Amino acid sequence: MNRLQIELPGLSLKNPIIPASGCFGFGQEFANLYDLSTLGAIMIKATTLETRRGNPTPRVAETSSGMLNAIGLQNPGLEHVMEHELPWLEQFDVPIIANVAGTEMTDYVAVAERISTANNVKALELNISCPNVKCGGIQFGTDAKIAGELTAAVKAVSEVPVYVKLSPNVTNIVEIAKEVEASGADGITMINTLVGMRLNPSTGKPIIANGTGGLSGPAVKPVAIRMVYEVSKEISIPIIGMGGVTNAEDVIDFLSAGASAVGVGTANFVDPFVCPKIIEELPQKLDEIGYSKLTDLIGRSHR
Amino acid sequence: MNRLQIELPGLSLKNPIIPASGCFGFGQEFANLYDLSTLGAIMIKATTLETRRGNPTPRVAETSSGMLNAIGLQNPGLEHVMEHELPWLEQFDVPIIANVAGTEMTDYVAVAERISTANNVKALELNISCPNVKCGGIQFGTDAKIAGELTAAVKAVSEVPVYVKLSPNVTNIVEIAKEVEASGADGITMINTLVGMRLNPSTGKPIIANGTGGLSGPAVKPVAIRMVYEVSKEISIPIIGMGGVTNAEDVIDFLSAGASAVGVGTANFVDPFVCPKIIEELPQKLDEIGYSKLTDLIGRSHR
Amino acid sequence: MIQQEKMKVIHHRSIATNIYELVLHGQLVNEMKNPGQFVHIRVSDSYEPLLRRPISICSIDQENLECTLLYRAGGRGTQLLSLKQPGDMVDVLGPLGNGFPLDASNSGETALLIGGGIGVPPLYELASRLQQKGVRTIHVLGFQSIGDVFYEEQFKALGETHIVTADGSYGSKGFVTDLLMQEKPEFDVFYSCGPTPMLKAIEQTYPDKLGFLSFEERMGCGIGACYACVCETTDAVSQDYLKVCSDGPVFKRGVVAL
Amino acid sequence: MIQQEKMKVIHHRSIATNIYELVLHGQLVNEMKNPGQFVHIRVSDSYEPLLRRPISICSIDQENLECTLLYRAGGRGTQLLSLKQPGDMVDVLGPLGNGFPLDASNSGETALLIGGGIGVPPLYELASRLQQKGVRTIHVLGFQSIGDVFYEEQFKALGETHIVTADGSYGSKGFVTDLLMQEKPEFDVFYSCGPTPMLKAIEQTYPDKLGFLSFEERMGCGIGACYACVCETTDAVSQDYLKVCSDGPVFKRGVVAL
Numbered sequence A, B: 001m002n003r004l005q006i007e008l009p010g011l012s013l014k015n016p017i018i019p020a021s022g023c024f025g026f027g028q029e030f031a032n033l034y035d036l037s038t039l040g041a042i043m044i045k046a047t048t049l050e051t052r053r054g055n056p057t058p059r060v061a062e063t064s065s066g067m068l069n070a071i072g073l074q075n076p077g078l079e080h081v082m083e084h085e086l087p088w089l090e091q092f093d094v095p096i097i098a099n100v101a102g103t104e105m106t107d108y109v110a111v112a113e114r115i116s117t118a119n120n121v122k123a124l125e126l127n128i129s130c131p132n133v134k135c136g137g138i139q140f141g142t143d144a145k146i147a148g149e150l151t152a153a154v155k156a157v158s159e160v161p162v163y164v165k166l167s168p169n170v171t172n173i174v175e176i177a178k179e180v181e182a183s184g185a186d187g188i189t190m191i192n193t194l195v196g197m198r199l200n201p202s203t204g205k206p207i208i209a210n211g212t213g214g215l216s217g218p219a220v221k222p223v224a225i226r227m228v229y230e231v232s233k234e235i236s237i238p239i240i241g242m243g244g245v246t247n248a249e250d251v252i253d254f255l256s257a258g259a260s261a262v263g264v265g266t267a268n269f270v271d272p273f274v275c276p277k278i279i280e281e282l283p284q285k286l287d288e289i290g291y292s293k294l295t296d297l298i299g300r301s302h303r
Numbered sequence C, D: 001m002i003q004q005e006k007m008k009v010i011h012h013r014s015i016a017t018n019i020y021e022l023v024l025h026g027q028l029v030n031e032m033k034n035p036g037q038f039v040h041i042r043v044s045d046s047y048e049p050l051l052r053r054p055i056s057i058c059s060i061d062q063e064n065l066e067c068t069l070l071y072r073a074g075g076r077g078t079q080l081l082s083l084k085q086p087g088d089m090v091d092v093l094g095p096l097g098n099g100f101p102l103d104a105s106n107s108g109e110t111a112l113l114i115g116g117g118i119g120v121p122p123l124y125e126l127a128s129r130l131q132q133k134g135v136r137t138i139h140v141l142g143f144q145s146i147g148d149v150f151y152e153e154q155f156k157a158l159g160e161t162h163i164v165t166a167d168g169s170y171g172s173k174g175f176v177t178d179l180l181m182q183e184k185p186e187f188d189v190f191y192s193c194g195p196t197p198m199l200k201a202i203e204q205t206y207p208d209k210l211g212f213l214s215f216e217e218r219m220g221c222g223i224g225a226c227y228a229c230v231c232e233t234t235d236a237v238s239q240d241y242l243k244v245c246s247d248g249p250v251f252k253r254g255v256v257a258l
């Protein structure tokens, strides 16, 4: 028995550790460091229909136990991802979760339809929560009705299960999660970044050229855990939890809160070997708390 | 000229440093450590009509660069505050901002009416954003219409200017700020805590007995700065900013973002002398960035 | 008076499994009055970890301006503390709280001191002071296992000392209350510090004795301002609640609802 | 290959105002190929500060497995780094990026190395390597003021060295470009590292020369995965953008839109 095995719609995971979208590119850089087949899955960088050049630099700023980013969905576009990135990733025994973004609903649908046909794309992650683009992105994630409509539209064309990535920048995340579930989503991923800003004390101006950026890292973990806890009580589709995961204990916390797997984002910058390290630590942590397998932890905070 | 002087509705502040509500009790404990007359003002602990016993313990949990609390508005009640705490504070040359809380709108009104008559209470702070009580508190702060109604009702009875304390746990804080302004508020204070949770990795259960708690400290500063920045662009009443202030540079950031003064909360627990230390550091920081007085900094991020 | 001081590490060593003995030097020692008071320690200059850690004062050497703390390196903060080297400075706030009342015991009387695990340290200064005023002290110290036992010799030097381990690997086996039931020591006043279940069992064991218990609660400020550390009181007390940090951590038996 | 290693501090000292020289020992030195590459340093085990700091490799001693870094203790992270003592371990990721191409200069030719402030360090290993292959090097090093000057002797030992200070307190007064206009050194290839305005001025000063510029940008990952550090390219290049961390930090003149 693999104590770390997790089964989710479309995804058979050797372990629950999934590099989060935007923090792992399309895997190439990390493939120089370790074997990507050790990972549970990979959430690739947001893909849009056309090439995107993203925001001006500086695009990142450090904050206490966190960072802000405003990359702005820079990516080489759907065609390039289909022809280069995804085929290259086929050499690894790892399911790919394709993060889909856009400006209009039709963009999302077009990307989803095509990218869901790639051999190794086993699930989509609808990025309705990117705070760093002027149009699209976060609006879809802050209005339950629109989020539901988008989910349904993408579900209608996708060849693989669809996960919807929720924004934490909302008054009532449960409401949005329920609407997305009702609209046919196969799972939820959460949380995307919290909108934040850092100023340069000398000039008084924002450090990030875009002004605001998305806050991630250990600083946001308490917010992420709370939201996973609240949402998992109210929905029955699975959740991939993220926000500040840096070690095996954090994974246990997210699973306890109700997630079935976790995304690891910012921690990859602090330690590029963090994902394999967590995978290695997990069995021992399970022993310490007296559990035989990870699935037994899921949602135990509610029980 | 006092380079740190700030004039706000009802408040003539020697300096912009104000211990935040709930982090400074009613001042007694800190009076043993330093002269409270050095402070710009004091935001006293939330006061309710009746005595409140608050939530079960544990009530606090540490997080990365932050902490969660779920005190639950424990306080000795309006009468006690009027008869003991406020008269005791009269020995100091410092304006008091009374934090007013309740379950029903009538509670707020009753407390506001009475407490605003105290000699040293120069302003009220309506706590419509406490995440740690089952009724009242945060609901008032997440619905713009209700927030506006409450503001108007309290304004009608208050003898002193009314500041409304906003919750960051909302999709659109600007909308709430505008409604509160339109309803007659004299100022805004922001932000209250972000709702969060920490689990015990051994048991999987929340560390805080209440389950969720309010996140404060340096971790939330980027969210607070972003919100002050956004709100200050859209309203014309002044803002007292807070969330993660620990040093003079943080004060400069909040003023640059658009606040006119700052609340200092969690930092008082890390260093109980933090407020007088910041006040002492401020003139030197002003010199470093080449400003003669603090008021020149207010809102410079927008200019 | 409560002071904040960067105190200097004089000695620092491991004395049992994950248990460290830390000797600090500074003016703050002048302010330490009662055994059972504690200090609030900032373990690093970073905001992660953010909060101070409350640690009891284990012994006070006013002549040399030194105090000793014993602590368990368990979580992140105390683990960081354990890395401090002699010569390093540690940010200490204290002394905090009210300690054990020495005047509850009179010369010629006998005091029973009962400690559990990391609750043992404050009893050491208490024992020394009681000795100084001519009070005989009996020490009953409970630990998990043989590797966790510390300060046995130090307590023995002051009086009759019984060690109890939960697994029986050293001293007698079981809980401190098991030993107390068996040995039935004669005494006038008891003083105890340890996990809450232990404190409760002791109150129940001696329903008619005068006694003082030292409590633990998660803290924010440590000085009475934040209401994080309140404990519920019994009907015997007029106040609804008390703060462990500033009203305690030591309370007379029967004050705190157990 | 990029590796992560806890490297040991061998020497650490201040060599100018807020400028430190840090010598590290470890296997990672084996991987260091080109002058101009950098390492990504985690300054503490805490999450505050969170991100690594990119620092150029100033010199490489493969025989002793030692490398030297020079850095300015400016913000919170580098200030913490400056507290490391000999014997301490530092978490280093590297070597990262592509450095200065040594094969752009041939034996017998002259290379002009122009450094500004904390951009000076990577030029030192470059100068040594060029010397080794028989290339003459001229060094023009610009600083703010006399107290900021460092490594003058080290560069002098390798070749003609001009120091420029903005306030004229040492060497000649002004910017490096002022000195270049005045001295008009003869050379075949230029290599430069420093603030972007300086790099731009140099490109403009030598419109027809082959040259290589090393850039700075705020980084997340440092390995090419996060798209934090992109720079815009000129029309001369087919890609829209390049990543400073993995495509650079050194680019041929004319590649980056300045």
Ligand SMILES: Cc1cc2nc3c(=O)[nH]c(=O)nc-3n(C[C@H](O)[C@H](O)[C@H](O)COP(=O)(O)OP(=O)(O)OC[C@H]3O[C@@H](n4cnc5c(N)ncnc54)[C@H](O)[C@@H]3O)c2cc1C
Binding pocket: B061, B062, C038, C049, C051, C052, C053, C054, C055, C056, C057, C070, C071, C072, C073, C074, C075, C076, C077, C078, C079, C118, C121, C122, C215, C216, C217, C218, C219, C249
């Ligand atoms: C009045 C008093 C006196 C104490 N005296 C001693 C002593 O002499 N020696 C000793 O080893 N321990 C003592 N403790 C317990 C000690 O404070 C905790 O073990 C310590 O704070 C845990 O910190 P950490 O970094 O190991 O754990 P972490 O898990 O990193 O702590 C996280 C947060 O929880 C708090 N916390 C965790 N456990 C406790 C606890 N048991 N009590 C209070 N807060 C806790 C921490 O202070 C911190 O804010 C005392 C506690 C109190 C209240």
Ligand SMILES: Cc1cc2nc3c(=O)[nH]c(=O)nc-3n(C[C@H](O)[C@H](O)[C@H](O)COP(=O)(O)OP(=O)(O)OC[C@H]3O[C@@H](n4cnc5c(N)ncnc54)[C@H](O)[C@@H]3O)c2cc1C
Binding pocket: A061, A062, D038, D049, D051, D052, D053, D054, D055, D056, D057, D070, D071, D072, D073, D074, D075, D076, D077, D078, D079, D118, D121, D122, D215, D216, D217, D218, D219, D249
């Ligand atoms: C390829 C490269 C090589 C470098 N080589 C050197 C060197 O050899 N010596 C040296 O002293 N400095 C060098 N720098 C600059 C150095 O990285 C920054 O000065 C340093 O990161 C600032 O950190 P801090 O803790 O002092 O400041 P903080 O203000 O605490 O930094 C906050 C955040 O901003 C980033 N940041 C701030 N300033 C810069 C900057 N100028 N460039 C990139 N990121 C920045 C930090 O990395 C951190 O993430 C180099 C930068 C790059 C990109």
Ligand SMILES: Cc1cc2nc3c(=O)[nH]c(=O)nc-3n(C[C@H](O)[C@H](O)[C@H](O)COP(=O)(O)O)c2cc1C
Binding pocket: A020, A021, A022, A023, A045, A046, A069, A071, A073, A099, A127, A130, A165, A191, A192, A193, A215, A216, A217, A218, A220, A242, A243, A244, A245, A263, A264, A265, A266, A267, D220, D226
């Ligand atoms: C540099 C950076 C880029 C990101 N890009 C994306 C993206 O393209 N699509 C997306 O859905 N989320 C993106 N995110 C959000 C992360 O996937 C993740 O939801 C968030 O960072 C919280 O996790 P963490 O705290 O582990 O980083 C990005 C985050 C960072 C830090």
Ligand SMILES: Cc1cc2nc3c(=O)[nH]c(=O)nc-3n(C[C@H](O)[C@H](O)[C@H](O)COP(=O)(O)O)c2cc1C
Binding pocket: B020, B021, B022, B023, B045, B046, B069, B071, B073, B099, B127, B130, B165, B191, B192, B193, B215, B216, B217, B218, B220, B242, B243, B244, B245, B263, B264, B265, B266, B267, C220, C226
């Ligand atoms: C222990 C604690 C108790 C608090 N109690 C109150 C309160 O009674 N009323 C209120 O309006 N805010 C309360 N707050 C919120 C603070 O006033 C402040 O808005 C928040 O903590 C953010 O500031 P900080 O990061 O400086 O702590 C409390 C915060 C803490 C940490």
Ligand code: FES
Binding pocket: C218, C219, C220, C221, C222, C223, C224, C225, C226, C227, C228, C229, C230, C243, C244, C245, C246
């Ligand atoms: S810890 Fe703040 S009141 Fe006791």
Ligand code: FES
Binding pocket: D218, D219, D220, D221, D222, D223, D224, D225, D226, D227, D228, D229, D230, D243, D244, D245, D246
């Ligand atoms: S720093 Fe991440 S791509 Fe360059």
